[in-house]
Amino acid sequence: MLKHVGRIKKTQKKCVVAYRLVPGTDDQAIIVPTESLMAEEHDTIIKLVESAAGQEAYELAEAMARTPLPDGRNMLAGFHTTGKMLKVPTKDIEMTPDLKTVIDLDELNTTIAQQKGVTVADLALKNPDGTQESAVEEVQESVDPVELYTSDTPATIISEEVLTDEKLAAQYRSQADALFKEAKSLREKAKDITDRLKSEDVGG
Numbered sequence: 001m002l003k004h005v006g007r008i009k010k011t012q013k014k015c016v017v018a019y020r021l022v023p024g025t026d027d028q029a030i031i032v033p034t035e036s037l038m039a040e041e042h043d044t045i046i047k048l049v050e051s052a053a054g055q056e057a058y059e060l061a062e063a064m065a066r067t068p069l070p071d072g073r074n075m076l077a078g079f080h081t082t083g084k085m086l087k088v089p090t091k092d093i094e095m096t097p098d099l100k101t102v103i104d105l106d107e108l109n110t111t112i113a114q115q116k117g118v119t120v121a122d123l124a125l126k127n128p129d130g131t132q133e134s135a136v137e138e139v140q141e142s143v144d145p146v147e148l149y150t151s152d153t154p155a156t157i158i159s160e161e162v163l164t165d166e167k168l169a170a171q172y173r174s175q176a177d178a179l180f181k182e183a184k185s186l187r188e189k190a191k192d193i194t195d196r197l198k199s200e201d202v203g204g
Contacts (some may be wrong), residue, residue: 003055004053005017005049005095005097006095006096008031009104010092014034014094016031016046016049017093018030018032018079018085019061019125020059020105020108025121026109028089029087029093029105030061030086031088031093032084032085033086040069041070041079048060048064053066053067062125069079088106089106090105104192125141
């Protein structure tokens with residue numbers, strides 16, 4: 001069972017749900033349509049969803065706010081500023097935690113609210129003091145995910161480190177080295193299988 005994964009009802013296209021509920025609403029969610037992402041971005045967010053941090057997060061946006069993309073940008077801020085996060089009615093999304101389970105997001109929110117004895121709107125991210133104007137403290141330190149969707153203008157990411165050309169080049173070199181090592185390992189495994197098959201043919 002995986003949290004935060006679903007699809008758009010009308011198109012059946014897969015998505016990741018960053019917010020099951022946007023603060024200040026009781027029927028709006030924020031999703032990331034995964035088909036719109038570049039391969040590296042897609043792999044990074046899927047790994048996050050499947051990770052312990054992703055599964056333990058109340059809203060995936062909390063974990064996204066602490067996760068860098070392959071190019072060094074903050075995932076939450078990067079997806080927001082490039083238009084890869086969409087605000088949609090919860091009734092238009094269905095959650096698919098496994099291959100056999102499908103539940104409408106609005107129904108899921110209603111069920112959770114009933115179990116907790118609160119209203120649906122109360123499920124949105126809150127501060128320890130009960131307000132919904134900003135996210136939990138550890139998220140605030142990097143980028144406030146709630147602020148991105150409750151203000152008229154995007155939040156300023158003060159603490160996000162500027163990615164210089166030198167740092168970007170270094171990251172690309174690091175990624176290239178990792179890919180080279182993986183490719184070498186795969187070639188060695190393929191050679192081992194080929195050699196084994198040849199020896200079996202000879203022996204046969």
